[in-house]
Amino acid sequence: MDGAYFRVHHFARQLASPFPLLAAIGAKTRNIEIGTAVIDMRYENPHYMAEDAGAADLIAGGRLQLGISRGSPEQVIEGWRYFGHRPVEGEDDAGMGRRHAEQFLELLGGKGFAQPNPRPMFPNPPGLLRLEPHSEGLRDRIWWGAATNATAAWAAKLGMNLQFSTLKFDETGEPFHIQQAAQIRAFREAWKEAGHARTPRVSVSRSIFALIDDRDRAYFGRGVQEQDQIGFLDNTTRAIFGRGYAAEPDVLVEQLRKDEAIAAADTLLLTVPNQLGVAYNAHVIEAILTTVAPALGWR
Numbered sequence: 001m002d003g004a005y006f007r008v009h010h011f012a013r014q015l016a017s018p019f020p021l022l023a024a025i026g027a028k029t030r031n032i033e034i035g036t037a038v039i040d041m042r043y044e045n046p047h048y049m050a051e052d053a054g055a056a057d058l059i060a061g062g063r064l065q066l067g068i069s070r071g072s073p074e075q076v077i078e079g080w081r082y083f084g085h086r087p088v089e090g091e092d093d094a095g096m097g098r099r100h101a102e103q104f105l106e107l108l109g110g111k112g113f114a115q116p117n118p119r120p121m122f123p124n125p126p127g128l129l130r131l132e133p134h135s136e137g138l139r140d141r142i143w144w145g146a147a148t149n150a151t152a153a154w155a156a157k158l159g160m161n162l163q164f165s166t167l168k169f170d171e172t173g174e175p176f177h178i179q180q181a182a183q184i185r186a187f188r189e190a191w192k193e194a195g196h197a198r199t200p201r202v203s204v205s206r207s208i209f210a211l212i213d214d215r216d217r218a219y220f221g222r223g224v225q226e227q228d229q230i231g232f233l234d235n236t237t238r239a240i241f242g243r244g245y246a247a248e249p250d251v252l253v254e255q256l257r258k259d260e261a262i263a264a265a266d267t268l269l270l271t272v273p274n275q276l277g278v279a280y281n282a283h284v285i286e287a288i289l290t291t292v293a294p295a296l297g298w299r
Helices: 018-028 046-059 079-083 093-108 149-157 176-194 214-220 249-257 260-264 278-291
Strands: 003-006 033-040 064-069 142-145 161-163 167-169 202-206 208-210 229-232 238-241 245-247 267-270
Touching: 003 018, 003 064, 018 033, 018 046, 033 142, 046 064, 046 093, 064 093, 064 161, 093 142, 142 149, 149 161, 149 176, 161 176, 167 176, 176 202, 176 238, 176 260, 202 260, 208 214, 208 249, 208 278, 214 278, 245 249, 267 278
Parallel strands: 003 033, 033 064, 064 142, 142 161, 161 202, 202 267, 208 245
Antiparallel strands: 167 238, 229 238
């Protein structure tokens, strides 16, 4: 296992402010990546977020991998309004989230923009001031959670890595994993056209359970969605929800070999049922690492 990524949802009975947790984990660990999947940028003040992210990344020794996006279906109606955010004229809430993301990326670049006070409390360096603390390299470790081919290409042009969940807009009517694989190809083509120097990363998320004991069979033997599902996020937006995987290890290996998006990505995020407790989730992860990953060449 290479890292741990955390969901962020506001107005839900779970942690909604990730940076204290990321900083605490960063202080207690040495090697694993620590990330989010994803932070809803409609709710974020980009300046405050850049300060929090810089501090947490420095505490973690440069191991943060921050997944951000325009957000998923919410607990409340237009919850971002309670945080003081409003779309500008001609902009919808998704556009506002992308605007906040662009501002956040600009701030992480570390370029000075604020006019210094001639009588400051502390001595200032020369020139315009940037936000502090600044963590060099964090800008290259930002991921965009894309639900469409267009936003995948947009993320590539801005130099973000790509992060996929188990939901996307149904753009072609094809199976979920095939649509995601097409998104990955669109992202990499747009990245190439943008001329970025570094190689981007791409992650996909999946619910995968190896049935190796009675607990696994009781929890997931009959309860995992084995087919893609179609639904609507609003009155007009048709979405496709990717299937889960739960089977004996040898069956899982064969099923996962056919997932084109997993094959195209370089990082796989396993979604785990945190309500079942730490011990059981450790078992779930270990089962995948020992009975499935080696046969598929995953490290």
